[in-house]
Amino acid sequence: xxxxxxxxxxxxxxxxxxxxxxxxxxxxxxxxxxxxxxxxxxxxxxxxxxxxxxxxxxxxxxxxxxxxxxxxxxxxxxxxxxxxxxxxxxxxxxxxxxxxxxxxxxxxxxxxxxxxxxxxxxxxxxxxxxxxxxxxxxxxxxxxxxxxxxxxx
Numbered sequence: 001x002x003x004x005x006x007x008x009x010x011x012x013x014x015x016x017x018x019x020x021x022x023x024x025x026x027x028x029x030x031x032x033x034x035x036x037x038x039x040x041x042x043x044x045x046x047x048x049x050x051x052x053x054x055x056x057x058x059x060x061x062x063x064x065x066x067x068x069x070x071x072x073x074x075x076x077x078x079x080x081x082x083x084x085x086x087x088x089x090x091x092x093x094x095x096x097x098x099x100x101x102x103x104x105x106x107x108x109x110x111x112x113x114x115x116x117x118x119x120x121x122x123x124x125x126x127x128x129x130x131x132x133x134x135x136x137x138x139x140x141x142x143x144x145x146x147x148x149x150x151x152x153x
Contacts, residue, residue, distance in 0.1 A: 004150040005111060005143055006069060010036070010053050012107035013071065013100075013141075017049055020099055027091035030075045046132050047077040049096075061144070064153075068142045070118065073100075076134035085133045089122045096120065096137040111153070114142045 003011065020031030033048035035041075041048050056069040075092045079085060100115050108115070120137030146152045 002151050005145045005153055006053075006056070006067070006150065009069070009108060009111050009141060009143060010051070010071070012105055012111065014051055016105035016108060017051065017073075017099065019105075020049065020095060026095045026098070028075075028077045028088075028095055030077060030092070030095070041076055043078075043132050045076075047075070049073055049075045060147070064147050065145045065150075066113070066142065067145060068140050070138055070140055072136055072138045074134060074136045076132055078131050079133055080131075085126050086122075088133045089125075089135045092133075092135045093120050093137055100137075100139050108141075112141050112143045114140075116140045116142075 014034055014036055017034045018031045020026055021029040028047050030047040030049040033045050035048065035050040037052055038050045050073070052072040052074065054070040054072065056067045059066045073096050075096060077088065077092060079088045097117055100117065104115060116139060118138045118140055120135065122135045126133050144153050
């Protein structure tokens, strides 16, 4: 059976995250290791990003389902002694906003009606003995699907 519209969007976002690299004019290269709903990372896997699709809401519109799916990204990267972890966190957040804003993939744009940044930033700051820093960002991805048919728009 074909993938649902929701699954197609999630897969397209995961694929798009792989473009997150310094070579593509971002501050970091978290696209080297892209995971889906993964709780644990090993330090040697950094830089990395994990995507967490959450419970969506539905507002019927034009006789179809109009769904809004929150998607949380958690990014992790290493930094050197002497670098300020807060600066690195702000770079990670800016990279995520850019990836899901002006640099979205054509597949995401073709399936989604809209993508909106909701919140982001650090959950905590590392202590001076740590060499890894991370932050998260949440986006709402809105999309249509035919009523009673999650496989078509």
